[in-house]
Amino acid sequence: MGRIYNFSAGPATLPVEVLEQARDEMLDWNGRGSSVMEVSHRSKAFIKVAEQAESDLRELMAVPDDYAVLFLQGGATQQFALIPMNLSTPEQGVDYLVTGQWSKKATAEARTLRRVHIVADGASLNFADVPSRSSWDLSPDAAYVHYCPNETIGGLEFHDVPDVGAVPLVADMSSTILSRPVDVRKFGLIYAGAQKNIGPAGLVVMIVRRDLLERVQTTVPNILRFASHAKEGSMLNTPPTFSWYVAGLVFAWLKRQGGLGRIGEVNKRKAEKLYRAIDESGYYRNPVAPAYRSWMNVPFTLPDAGLDAAFLAEAAEAGLAELKGHRSVGGMRASIYNAMPEAGVDSLISFMADFARRHG
C-alpha cells in the first residue's frame, strides 16, 4: 500500500527521504558492494559517517566544544541507572522532578542507587500540570537535578528551561530533542532515545559537559562509564552502526529543512492547530494545562470511550494510524514529531471534525 500517516509515539515515523536512501543503499552503500550494516565500525568509510553525524548534530543544536556528544545503546531507560552511577557518588543526594510516567520511572531507578530527593511531584495534579515553581524544593548540594522536558505519555512539555541555579541540570529529551532550538549551555547532560526524533530504536544520543565526565568512580565498570565512551569516540565497543547511519541521514534531512529554528516553527504550528481543533470541537478534550501542552504528543479523549474502537478503525481506513493512547492513560494520542508532515496533521484534523459530526 502507499505510505500512511503514522502517529506512533515511538518507534515513530521517519522522513520518507531517509527511508528511501536507506533502501536504495541497502545492498550497495557508497559504491562498496556491501551494506553500511556490513562494514567495520573502525573502517574509514564508517568513521566518516559517524563523524559527519556528530558534526551535523553539533551544528543543528549549536553544541559548545566543552560538551561531548556520545552515541550509546540501551535506550533512555538504561541511562536512568547510568546517570546516577556516572554523575554522583553513593554518598551524594540527587534531585528529581516528577512530572509524568517517564520522570517517575527515572526516579524509581535512581532510588535503587542513590538517596533521591523529590523537587516536586505532579501526581496530585494527575500529571496534567506542573507544580508551581515557587513550591519546588531544590537542594543546593544535589549532585544534579533530573527532569523530563517532554512527557511522551501525558503529553506535558516544558516550553522553557527551568532555572535550577548552579546544580547541573540533566534532561531526558527523548521525545523533544531536535524539535526546536535549545540552549545547550543551560544543561549539564541531555540524553535521548533515538526512536522518536532521531532514528531507529537502539541508539541513544547524549550531550554532556565534559567536566561532569570526571565524576565517575573507579568502582563503575568501564563499559558503563560515559567517560570511557567519550574517550573512544563512542567506539569503546561496536556501536549500533546502522542506527547511527540512519540518525546521520535524519540530521542531514533536518539541515535541509532549514535547521531547528525552522522545524520549531512548523512544530509549533502543527501543535497549535491540533489543540485549537480539539478545544473548539466541543467534542474532543485534552486535559493538559495550556502552558504545558506538548508540541510532540497530543493526547485527547472522545466524549464516550465506547467510541474509541470506531474512531481507531475509521482513522486507519483514512490512512491515519497508531492513534491509540498509551495503555496507562487510554483515549487517543497523536504523536507529531519532526517527521510527521503538516499535511498529516491537517488530515487528522479533518478526519476528527468529520468523525465528530457523524458520531456527535
Added chain:
Amino acid sequence: MGRIYNFSAGPATLPVEVLEQARDEMLDWNGRGSSVMEVSHRSKAFIKVAEQAESDLRELMAVPDDYAVLFLQGGATQQFALIPMNLSTPEQGVDYLVTGQWSKKATAEARTLRRVHIVADGASLNFADVPSRSSWDLSPDAAYVHYCPNETIGGLEFHDVPDVGAVPLVADMSSTILSRPVDVRKFGLIYAGAQKNIGPAGLVVMIVRRDLLERVQTTVPNILRFASHAKEGSMLNTPPTFSWYVAGLVFAWLKRQGGLGRIGEVNKRKAEKLYRAIDESGYYRNPVAPAYRSWMNVPFTLPDAGLDAAFLAEAAEAGLAELKGHRSVGGMRASIYNAMPEAGVDSLISFMADFARRHG
C-alpha cells in the same frame, strides 16, 4: 557496483536474500504503509516478528524450555560487566579462562566487580594454543566459569565444550553462535553480539538457564537485571526493533539452509579448504594449533609484511574485501561466517594462489 565478498570480522556480511527483503520492505512492511522501524514494539505486528524470531532461534539451537532467550542491547562488551553483576554476589569468586583478546577483556571488566580467579591463561602460548586441560585450575565454589569459545582476533576456537563440572559455564559466543549445532544444556549462559552471525550491530542474543536469573541482588538497577528483561519478554524498554527484525530474517534464512547441522558441514568444509590452501602454499602461514583453528576467523600472514599492502589492494580489485588483520595482530584475517558463501572462500583461495605465484 555488484556485491563483493566481504571478509569483515564484524559488523560482517549478511545473506543477500536478507538484505533484499529488508530493502523491499523498507517503506511498506507487511502492507502497513510504514517501515518495521516505525511501528511500536508493543504493536501486535511487531510482537509477532519478535516471537517468531525467538521461536526460530529456539528451534535452530534446540533451546530447552528451562532456558530464557533474551534480545538485549549494549554489545557483548556490556555483558562483560552485567554477567558478574547478575550471576554472582560481591562475596563470591568467579572463574575466567583466558584464551585471547576477548576473554582477556571480559576478565578485566569482571575484575572491577569481583574476585576473579584465572583457570588458565594462554598468553604464554601467544594465544595460538589453549593450555592443556590437565593444567586448568577450576574452583569448585566459583559462581560460574567464563570462556570465549571462539576468539575472533586470534582465530582460536574450541571444537568441543570443556567439562567444568557442576559450576555453570558462561560462553561469549559472539563469533561462533549458529555456526554449528551446540548442546545448550552444557551451558548456564550463552551470549553473543549480533554483528557476526545474527544481524546488525546493537543487538545481543542471550540464552540463560532460568534458575540462574534468580541470583541477582536487589542492589543491581532494574534495567541491568537479566531477570527483569526475561520477565518482560525483552520489552522492559524499547528494544532495537529493526535489528531484531533483521535477526529474524537471518534465522528464517538459516532454516531454509537446512539448519545448523547443514550449515556446520558447510562451515567445516569452507574452513578446512582455506587452512589446507594456507598450509600447502609454503607461502602463507596460520599460527594456531590445528586442534584449535577457528572455522569462523582465519588469520594468516604473508612471508613478508611488506607485501601486505599489495595483497590487500589486489584482493580488493578482485572483489575480496576487508581482509586486513586486526590492528593488534597484523597480517590478514578472513572471517568466513555463515553468510560468506563457499564460492567466496573458493575465490579467496584462487586469488591467494595466484598472488603467491606472482609475488613468491
